[in-house]
Amino acid sequence: MFPESHTGYSYEDCRATADWLLAQTAVRPVVGIVCGSGLGGLADMLKDQVVFNYRDIPNFPQSTVHGHAGRLVFGTLKGRPCVCMQGRFHLYEGYPIQKITLPMRIFKLLGVETVILTNAAGGLNQDFKVGDIMIIKDHLNMPGFAGNNPLIGPNDERFGVRFPCMSDAYDRELQQLAMDVGIELGYGDFLREGVYCVLGGPSFETIAECRMLHKLGADAVGMSTVHEVIVARHCGMRVFALSLITNRAVMDYDSEEKANHEEVLETGKQRAEQLERMVSTMVTRIGHNNYS
Numbered sequence: 001m002f003p004e005s006h007t008g009y010s011y012e013d014c015r016a017t018a019d020w021l022l023a024q025t026a027v028r029p030v031v032g033i034v035c036g037s038g039l040g041g042l043a044d045m046l047k048d049q050v051v052f053n054y055r056d057i058p059n060f061p062q063s064t065v066h067g068h069a070g071r072l073v074f075g076t077l078k079g080r081p082c083v084c085m086q087g088r089f090h091l092y093e094g095y096p097i098q099k100i101t102l103p104m105r106i107f108k109l110l111g112v113e114t115v116i117l118t119n120a121a122g123g124l125n126q127d128f129k130v131g132d133i134m135i136i137k138d139h140l141n142m143p144g145f146a147g148n149n150p151l152i153g154p155n156d157e158r159f160g161v162r163f164p165c166m167s168d169a170y171d172r173e174l175q176q177l178a179m180d181v182g183i184e185l186g187y188g189d190f191l192r193e194g195v196y197c198v199l200g201g202p203s204f205e206t207i208a209e210c211r212m213l214h215k216l217g218a219d220a221v222g223m224s225t226v227h228e229v230i231v232a233r234h235c236g237m238r239v240f241a242l243s244l245i246t247n248r249a250v251m252d253y254d255s256e257e258k259a260n261h262e263e264v265l266e267t268g269k270q271r272a273e274q275l276e277r278m279v280s281t282m283v284t285r286i287g288h289n290n291y292s
């Protein structure tokens with residue numbers, strides 16, 4: 001039904017990958033960052049970098065999408081040890097969902113406590129503009145409704161419980177921190193909050209689909225993040241996520257607009273600087289066990 005579904009990696013496989021990485025860097029990351037399409041510049045903020053190409057990391061998938069470099073970057077951000085995925089994996093690349101989310105378990109075993117995920121998304125909320133940054137407060141997991149959830153298969157309690165709660169998936173204090181930091185940096189005019197809906201992709205949505213998703217309560221639509229959030233929460237990491245609204249979802253049959261990946265990458269370039277400043281300021285304020 002789904003690509004090689006149920007082929008998860010064992011705890012020992014994840015441990016072996018984490019130990020392989022830890023043996024080659026002195027950095028002990030407490031914050032893990034995932035860069036969305038065209039947002040890989042976030043990784044360049046790290047100082048004293050130790051960089052691994054995904055192809056060299058045991059068990060790691062390869063990035064196949066333009067705008068996802070395929071590098072795992074360790075380093076420090078204003079003195080705080082971090083690890084950053086410069087490129088993520090998506091369902092539409094043909095990977096089983098357990099493989100897409102493997103890096104979250106590696107993060108956990110590296111010692112990461114807080115995960116910050118970014119993505120590019122289409123704006124469904126009619127008040128949203130291209131270039132808005134949306135703090136994600138909740139999600140709609142469409143592949144999950146169809147039975148494609150990253151936690152399907154045997155559960156290893158060393159990672160987490162069989163039935164994890166998701167009503168607290170997005171850490172509320174980190175959302176508040178993001179809002180405070182954004183306002184402080186003068187980003188109030190393009191800072192939003194909302195619900196992100198994940199679809200499988202790679203085709204962009206039809207007009208009818210966009211209208212339906214909007215009616216269901218989604219503010220933005222994309223092809224990632226939610227699977228990673230579920231696995232990160234399952235193994236007890238705190239999660240913050242944001243969407244860069246790179247295009248407006250087409251909701252009107254008279255519209256001439258057409259979603260395309262080039263526009264997505266271009267909007268990423270235009271907002272890169274502000275996004276990097278916002279994330280780096282947040283990282284400096286996230287304590288190991290408290291937020292300020």
Ligand SMILES: O=P(O)(O)O[C@@H]1C[C@H](O)[C@@H](CO)O1
Pocket residue numbers: 035036037038065088090118119120121201222223224225260261264
């Ligand atoms: O990795 P993200 O979710 O940022 O990438 C989005 C979804 C598709 O991969 C691509 C479409 O342009 O951007």
